[in-house]
Amino acid sequence: MTIVQTRPSLIERWREHLPFAEGDPIVTLLEGATALVPAPVISEMVGAEVYLKCEGGNPTASFKDRGMTCAVSAAVREGAKAVICASTGNTAASAAAYAARAGITCAVIVPEGRVAMGKLAQTLIHGARVVSIAGNFDRGLALVRELVERHPISLVNSVNEFRLEGQKTGAFELVEDMAGGPDLLCIPVGNAGNITAYWRGFCEMGVAPRLFGFQAEGAAPLVLGHPVEHPETIASAIRIGNPARGKEALAATAESGGSIRTVSDEEILAAYRLMASKEGMFCEPASSACVAGLLKYGADGASTVVCVMTGRGLKDPETAIERNDGAVISCAPDMGAIEEAVLGDA
Numbered sequence: 001m002t003i004v005q006t007r008p009s010l011i012e013r014w015r016e017h018l019p020f021a022e023g024d025p026i027v028t029l030l031e032g033a034t035a036l037v038p039a040p041v042i043s044e045m046v047g048a049e050v051y052l053k054c055e056g057g058n059p060t061a062s063f064k065d066r067g068m069t070c071a072v073s074a075a076v077r078e079g080a081k082a083v084i085c086a087s088t089g090n091t092a093a094s095a096a097a098y099a100a101r102a103g104i105t106c107a108v109i110v111p112e113g114r115v116a117m118g119k120l121a122q123t124l125i126h127g128a129r130v131v132s133i134a135g136n137f138d139r140g141l142a143l144v145r146e147l148v149e150r151h152p153i154s155l156v157n158s159v160n161e162f163r164l165e166g167q168k169t170g171a172f173e174l175v176e177d178m179a180g181g182p183d184l185l186c187i188p189v190g191n192a193g194n195i196t197a198y199w200r201g202f203c204e205m206g207v208a209p210r211l212f213g214f215q216a217e218g219a220a221p222l223v224l225g226h227p228v229e230h231p232e233t234i235a236s237a238i239r240i241g242n243p244a245r246g247k248e249a250l251a252a253t254a255e256s257g258g259s260i261r262t263v264s265d266e267e268i269l270a271a272y273r274l275m276a277s278k279e280g281m282f283c284e285p286a287s288s289a290c291v292a293g294l295l296k297y298g299a300d301g302a303s304t305v306v307c308v309m310t311g312r313g314l315k316d317p318e319t320a321i322e323r324n325d326g327a328v329i330s331c332a333p334d335m336g337a338i339e340e341a342v343l344g345d346a
């Protein structure tokens, strides 16, 4: 059988900028090369050309796959038989998929009852061992960091350098697609790996857009300047109180001339509904935090802006069903009732 590979893996595409040699094992699901979609409604609202980097187009529907192809490939290269992570959901889903692909085992530590349904479904169907703790993400990360000191398991959270190496390719693609990149990058901030990775990628390409990072009000350690013991927000992917890459993220943001600021859950949800209903873009609540921030604080003179749509909306169907403005209309299966239901006053 001839296997036709329709496009290069992320590692093959950017090999000269990544720590992988020809002949190294590559674990890939053909991640990266995601779409950059114009956002006409948001553009009009903020008076700048706004584009959406649609990371939900990755194999497991979040940007985590860019980092995970590198982290799992490196783990396999080192002979690892197992990977582990703490996760609010998307890292778990991605690690589980790439571990399945590599034929190695995967365990994930998640906060009990706080993982969005789609992410949990993915992690389980890929065959990972899902361990839920009565504690938050930060506690889970502390525990797995200690666990890997005691056992030969590879840690694939964004404290793993390979994760950031892979994720910096998001910036490479923007520089390629926009001939030099945007003036301004808006991005949600949780554990702060992605904003750090984007800055690394831009620096390696010799460009320097401003970075606007956004945290949820109830989970804003980088804005407050200290860890938050009980982080709380509807946007579960950024419900993190002690970001592992916080220092680097603050340094990157300052160097870029940007900032990290907060948005409220109400603002996140308003942007979430606006994106879905007016732009046709169904993203996760965490992703819409960066649109909420752009709408709240403005483009600040930038003429081109990219908002990083970090994950796909289907990851979190409960929030979509509970927090939309519509409702399902029950109707008898006859013409009169159908006419009234379809055409009558809502």
Ligand SMILES: *Cc1c(COP(=O)(O)O)cnc(C)c1O
Binding pocket: 062, 063, 064, 090, 091, 158, 188, 189, 190, 191, 192, 193, 194, 195, 237, 238, 284, 286, 287, 310, 311, 312
């Ligand atoms: C992981 C994640 C984030 C936050 O990224 P960090 O690197 O942790 O700052 C934002 N949105 C989604 C959908 C995510 O999965």
